Amino acid sequence: xxxxxxxxxxxxxxxxxxxxxxxxxxxxxxxxxxxxxxxxxxxxxxxxxxxxxxxxxxxxxxxxxxxxxxxxxxxxxxxxxxxxxxxxxxxxxxxxxxxxxxxxxxxxxxxxxxxxxx
Amino acid sequence: xxxxxxxxxxxxxxxxxxxxxxxxxxxxxxxxxxxxxxxxxxxxxxxxxxxxxxxxxxxxxxxxxxxxxxxxxxxxxxxxxxxxxxxxxxxxxxxxxxxxxxxxxxxxxxxxxxxxxxxxxxxxxxxxxxxxxxxxxxxxxx
Numbered sequence: 628x629x630x631x632x633x634x635x636x637x638x639x640x641x642x643x644x645x646x647x648x649x650x651x652x653x654x655x656x657x658x659x660x661x662x663x664x665x666x667x668x669x670x671x672x673x674x675x676x677x678x679x680x681x682x683x684x685x686x687x688x689x690x691x692x693x694x695x696x697x698x699x700x701x702x703x704x705x706x707x708x709x710x711x712x713x714x715x716x717x718x719x720x721x722x723x724x725x726x727x728x729x730x731x732x733x734x735x736x737x738x739x740x741x742x743x744x745x
Numbered sequence: 746x747x748x749x750x751x752x753x754x755x756x757x758x759x760x761x762x763x764x765x766x767x768x769x770x771x772x773x774x775x776x777x778x779x780x781x782x783x784x785x786x787x788x789x790x791x792x793x794x795x796x797x798x799x800x801x802x803x804x805x806x807x808x809x810x811x812x813x814x815x816x817x818x819x820x821x822x823x824x825x826x827x828x829x830x831x832x833x834x835x836x837x838x839x840x841x842x843x844x845x846x847x848x849x850x851x852x853x854x855x856x857x858x859x860x861x862x863x864x865x866x867x868x869x870x871x872x873x874x875x876x877x878x879x880x881x882x883x884x885x886x887x
Contacts, residue, residue, distance in 0.1 A: 646864070652872060658879055662886065668886050671749060673749055673856040674858070674863060679854060680854075682852065684845060684852070686848070698854075703820040720798055720810055724807070737798075737815075739792065740791070740797065
């Protein structure tokens, strides 16, 4: 099974501050472990929502409306993702509990299985 | 530039309802076009949040685990694409054409993926090299 792991945004990630070298280093080591164990398929950090856009569809309108970022609801935004291979949600939860968090920041990581079509 | 295109959930996607044959066919055609244009790097749909979990970090305690489903349907992610295009505007043009045969999608968010240059000096040459090695290893897991 494949899973998408979503890291929710924080005030810091939305401010566009580059992560501290300490965090970059720990994250790199964590990713290396995930790669070596065969779990890691892809990892991507997103730039702040100020560089993004949203498209909204409304009933009865043919064209979607385009809204430029930034978007206000910081805690609901995605700041980064992992795509991992694993056997169960519980296995991925176990891995993600060890995700580096050197500054012990409050935050949420969401784990979602992908729909298998092939 | 790489962009992550995030399809937001709807009541339909959260109900675990399977999309219509027509929508699956339209989506297949759209994805084929993305592939032919050399734009699509990845694309997947997520199962409803009922099958997911959240890990919450805070303070010094062990992280807590909360099982899905999660209530705030419109903020949840239902699927995604990773696109390689020249600009946000080009990504927007592609996303405008995402098939909506079932009339079920309401919002799609487009976000640029950070590249090595975005990390500035914090990405030291050593870390950059480690990053490149990681990419090679990940390609094997694909």
